[in-house]
Amino acid sequence: MMRYLKSKSHNPHHNLAVEQVIFDLLDRRCTYFFLWQNRNTIVIGKNQNARAEINFDYVRANGVTVARRLSGGGAVYHDLGNVNFTFVSDGSSLDFRRFCAPVRDALCALGVPAEITGRNDMVAEGRKFSGNAMYQKDGRVMHHGTIMFDSNLDAVEASLVAAPDKLAAKGVPSVRSRVTNVKPYIQGNMDVNSFISYLETYMRAHFDMQDYTLSGAEEAQARQWQSEIYTTEGWIYGKAAAPNRRKRFDGVGSIEIQLETDPDERIKNIAFYGDFFFQKDPRELAQTLCGKRPRVEEIRALLRDTDVSAYFTNLSNERFIALLCDKILRE
DSSP states (O other): OEEEEEOOOOOHHHHHHHHHHHHHHSOTTSEEEEEEOOSSEEEEOTTOOHHHHBOHHHHHHHTOEEEEOSSOSOOEEEOTTEEEEEEEEEOSSOOHHHHHHHHHHHHHHTTOOEEEETTTEEEETTEEEEEEEEEEETTEEEEEEEEESSOOHHHHHHHBOOOHHHHHHHTOSOSGGGBOOSGGGSOSOOOHHHHHHHHHHHHHHHSOEEEOOOOHHHHHHHHHHIIIIITOHHHHHTTOOOOSEEEEETTTEEEEEEEEEOTTSOEEEEEEEESOOOSSOHHHHHHHHTTSOOOHHHHHHHTTTOOGGGTSTTOOHHHHHHHHTTOOOOO
C-alpha cells in the first residue's frame, strides 16, 4: 500500500523534518509518496561544504533560505515554480530509476520528452529539470527529487556556484544552459497547482494510494526536529575548511578531503565533502583513518576488508587511496 502526504508549508526546514518523520517513524509496511514545495531555497547535500556551493551575495540580497538535507548529492534551488517529490520505502539499493520512473511516465503522458539519465537526473531534450538524491538507513530508502515546472532559471544560476570541472564533465558552459522547465513542453495553460493535482491523479490511477495526515504527535516531532536540527547553524553550515584533496570521478561525483596531520605525519583530523552518494556515513571511515599515515601501502592494508564504495557510491578502493595519498591516478 502507498500512502500520500502533501505539505501545506513552504518552509524548507519544516518539510525536511517531515521527511525524517516519514522515514524514521511511520509504519514500514507502507510506501510513502510526499509532495512539497519550498519558497526560494537552496538545499545542499548532506556532505557538501555550504560555503563552496552557494553564492552568498545573491542569497543575502534576495532572501534565499539555505537548508541541508539527509541525503547526498548536490545543491538544488527550490522556488514555488518547482515541485518536490519524495518516496520512502523499504529497500537495500540506491536504485534511482525505480523511483524516477513514475514521475517520468506521468510527465511523458503530458507530452514532456522526459528521460532518466546520468547518475541522478531527469532531462527533457538533454536539459535537466530534475535532480534526485537518496538516503538509506536500516533497510529503508528515501528518494527525493525536484521537478522544475516553472522555476526562475536565472535564480537557479545566480544562487549556486558551479564547479568548473562539473560543467566541463557535462559539456556545457553554464548552469543556465543545461537546465529547463517542463511547462513549455505541456500544451494548454497548466499552472503549477494544476500540475500538482495532475500528479496526484496520475499516482492514484497507477498505485493503490491512500491519503495520510500526520498525527498530532508526529507533527510535534517534526517541529522539534525542525528546531533542534534543521534550522541550526551547525547543521546547515558546519565547520568546513578549505580542502587539500579534491577530484571529480565519473559516476561518483566530486570528493573533497580536508586533511590535517600531526608532526609524525599521522592523520589528526579528516573530513569528507562533496556531492557523492553514500550508504554508510563517511564519518565512520574518517574515524578509521585517524592515527594512520596517508601512505598507499599503509592505507591499502588498513582498508583490505573495507568496501569504500559503501561510503562513496561507485568509488573503488584504489581510486580512494590514490586521492587520499595525493597520488596521480592511472586509469
